[in-house]
Amino acid sequence: MLEVIKDTLNRWNVTKSERQKLQHSYLALTMVIVLIAGIFSLFNATLGHNVVLIAVIALAIFFVNALIWNLLQSTVLDKLATKSKRK
Numbered sequence: 001m002l003e004v005i006k007d008t009l010n011r012w013n014v015t016k017s018e019r020q021k022l023q024h025s026y027l028a029l030t031m032v033i034v035l036i037a038g039i040f041s042l043f044n045a046t047l048g049h050n051v052v053l054i055a056v057i058a059l060a061i062f063f064v065n066a067l068i069w070n071l072l073q074s075t076v077l078d079k080l081a082t083k084s085k086r087k
Helices: 002-015 018-043 047-085
Strands: none
Touching: 002 018, 018 047
């Protein structure tokens, strides 16, 4: 089981870009926080709701990061690549 997890993480590390790894990390963090919030809600509902707020913030960061990366890619990085090919 441990070997399968290691192999999967190694394959993920090799095949994904830095941006994709960051986005996957934000989503994984959000899911872990939601699970923790569910456990906290069993004992204290207010604390569980506050922890879910942290997950919502992490999800918002995920979307803002995706938007910024797409804008940067389409406006700057693609144009730099085409200019360097022409020279």
